[in-house]
């Protein structure tokens with residue numbers, strides 16, 4: 001058994017919940033400390049209340065558990081961030097810098113930090129977007145993620161900090177709820193399909209975005225964290241392609257299982273955010289550097305989502 005001691009910051013969120021499960025299975029529950037700004041229900045120990053902006057409190061948790069790796073997941077996502085840009089910048093940037101500083105001074109050894117397809121913007125080529133491209137995000141979330149990527153690479157180059165990152169597409173899972181993103185519709189739609197056989201979508205039917213089933217995203221994250229340091233050639237953040245589809249296409253996939261399902265469209269402010277993001281992503285570097293391979297397509301994901309949500 002490895003001697004890794006892991007801290008997940010933001011463990012109550014959509015990624016945190018499933019990642020905690022997977023990491024606890026791999027490293028043993030006692031070696032994976034979950035933390036969040038508040039407890040939800042009766043959290044499984046070890047759990048600590050932690051505000052990512054409270055550097056002192058973070059240090060005392062790192063020392064108390066002799067943490068070697070931090071997964072920093074606390075963030076404001078795209079739609080929520082637009083409603084409170086200053087808080088989004090503060091949380092998304094200063095939380096990251098706090099953790100990077102603890103790696104710089106040797107308190108911790110390795111960091112995972114999620115970036116997003118939101119680092120791209122309206123001037124980026126939208127189809128098969130390459131790893132290196134024009135990056136002019138026009139959402140505060142995307143701006144903070146792009147700045148975060150630059151900080152990660154800077155700390156790696158200047159201070160040899162072992163930080164690893166993935167530009168997640170929209171994430172879809174049945175175990176945990178999404179938290180304020182533009183891609184959240186692709187989770188809500190499954191819940192509503194089972195509940196009311198209809199769904200009103202806040203994006204237009206032809207809005208194609210890259211998405212990924214959470215088990216693939218968790219596997220990618222753990223694969224990247226396990227890769228030998230010399231294989232991790234990109235220290236900003238890796239593109240991951242996922243599955244590209246639009247609301248019409250996910251509705252058709254659901255109709256293969258629930259024939260009566262109907263979808264209607266009422267685009268809101270999130271439409272402009274979605275329009276600024278790529279429609280499909282090229283992840284050649286992740287495939288070449290650490291052997292990434294996706295498993296779930298739209299139909300396979302839809303079957304698993306509906307089967308599990310029905311239970």
Ligand code: AKB
Nearest residue numbers: 077078116181182183
């Ligand atoms: C969001 O919609 O904000 C997130 C993301 C794509 O990073 N799911």
